[in-house]
Amino acid sequence: MNTNKTLITGGLGFIGSNYVDYILETKPQENLLVLDKMTYAADPNALKRWQENKQLNFIQGDICDADLLQQIFKGNNIQGVVHFAAESHVDNSISRPQAFVETNIMGTFHLLEAARKTWLNERQTLKSDYKKARFHHISTDEVYGALGPTGAFSEETAYAPNSPYSASKAASDHLVRSYFHTYSLPVVTTNCSNNFGPYQHSEKLIPTIIRKAIQEEPIPIYGTGENIRDWLFVQDHCSAIQRVFEKGTLGEVYAVGGDSEKTNLDLCKAVLEILDKHKPRPNGTSYSELITHVTDRLGHDYRYAIDATKIKTTLGWSAQTSFEDALEITVFHYLNQGK
Numbered sequence: 132m133n134t135n136k137t138l139i140t141g142g143l144g145f146i147g148s149n150y151v152d153y154i155l156e157t158k159p160q161e162n163l164l165v166l167d168k169m170t171y172a173a174d175p176n177a178l179k180r181w182q183e184n185k186q187l188n189f190i191q192g193d194i195c196d197a198d199l200l201q202q203i204f205k206g207n208n209i210q211g212v213v214h215f216a217a218e219s220h221v222d223n224s225i226s227r228p229q230a231f232v233e234t235n236i237m238g239t240f241h242l243l244e245a246a247r248k249t250w251l252n253e254r255q256t257l258k259s260d261y262k263k264a265r266f267h268h269i270s271t272d273e274v275y276g277a278l279g280p281t282g283a284f285s286e287e288t289a290y291a292p293n294s295p296y297s298a299s300k301a302a303s304d305h306l307v308r309s310y311f312h313t314y315s316l317p318v319v320t321t322n323c324s325n326n327f328g329p330y331q332h333s334e335k336l337i338p339t340i341i342r343k344a345i346q347e348e349p350i351p352i353y354g355t356g357e358n359i360r361d362w363l364f365v366q367d368h369c370s371a372i373q374r375v376f377e378k379g380t381l382g383e384v385y386a387v388g389g390d391s392e393k394t395n396l397d398l399c400k401a402v403l404e405i406l407d408k409h410k411p412r413p414n415g416t417s418y419s420e421l422i423t424h425v426t427d428r429l430g431h432d433y434r435y436a437i438d439a440t441k442i443k444t445t446l447g448w449s450a451q452t453s454f455e456d457a458l459e460i461t462v463f464h465y466l467n468q469g470k
């Protein structure tokens with residue numbers, strides 16, 4: 132058989148590419164096969180970072196292509212899957228929901244089927260060559276809906292997705308769960324809060340704030356900016372994924388968060404303070420003068436927060452980077468981009 136490989140879907144996206152960097156740095160013996168459709172959200176520059184690396188192979192392809200997935204599983208001794216590939220931008224899901232249903236639901240279904248057909252025998256037990264196989268589904272806290280001013284989501288929270296994005300992720304979570312209960316497919320799922328860090332697509336909040344500020348353009352904040360998110364540095368998310376992928380109990384779900392709740396307005400001001408300090412405006416005033424409140428997103432969830440007790444106590448994981456340090460690393464990354 133070929134060398135063991137872990138299939139990373141969506142490995143050219145924001146979290147996927149950070150995860151590949153993390154594995155290449157921390158697990159030199161692990162072989163990765165990155166599968167990515169290269170939608171607008173992919174960062175092709177990641178391939179340049181990895182081009183000399185013998186641990187990694189790349190295939191451009193769609194997780195909705197069942198034949199391609201069968202070929203990949205058959206030809207590459209895929210022993211693990213870390214499934215990041217998704218349509219991920221809530222605003223796009225409101226204007227164009229179909230791609231979210233196709234990739235997030237059907238794509239996840241085809242991946243589960245490829246893993247089931249390759250790893251399991253007719254008695255629904257793992258074939259001898261796949262005894263340690265594992266499918267890790269990456270999901271979001273948005274499947275739980277919105278919170279009021281208090282409380283936090285945990286693994287026990289009932290699903291109540293509010294956007295086409297979160298509904299499609301919720302459907303994929305349920306499919307993953309059903310493949311464990313029906314077929315005993317070895318799965319784990321993580322539901323994580325908002326990530327920030329290097330290599331995020333320019334359409335997302337923090338890159339937008341930085342780009343608009345530097346270009347001296349109005350910085351758009353939805354509504355009053357009072358919506359609250361729990362922010363987690365992407366590298367801490369990567370370490371959580373690795374911990375669950377290696378040590379999580381099969382069939383279980385782990386909520387991952389950064390214990391770092393911020394309103395969108397406070398987050399924006401924190402980014403702009405770093406810019407004021409390290410790249411002052413030509414006119415000497417604060418970038419915060421550029422903040423402009425715009426019409427709120429349809430159905431905008433008020434607050435998300437995560438109670439990450441389970442992953443902390445059962446797997447010993449915790450976020451290692453303070454919000455302040457992580458935000459500085461992030462802002463410096465975008466300032467240095469293109470230099």
Ligand SMILES: NC(=O)c1ccc[n+]([C@@H]2O[C@H](COP(=O)([O-])OP(=O)(O)OC[C@H]3O[C@@H](n4cnc5c(N)ncnc54)[C@H](O)[C@@H]3O)[C@@H](O)[C@H]2O)c1
Nearest residue numbers: 141143144145146168169170172173193194216217219326
């Ligand atoms: N960004 C966050 O804050 C966050 C938080 C929690 C969970 N998540 C989840 O993490 C995962 C990754 O999120 P992200 O922010 O890195 O997303 P992203 O949009 O930055 O990247 C998604 C990647 O998937 C690829 N892709 C899209 N459709 C595909 C298809 N049909 N076949 C193959 N590849 C395809 C894209 O080309 C892109 O490279 C998603 O499942 C998302 O739901 C994200």
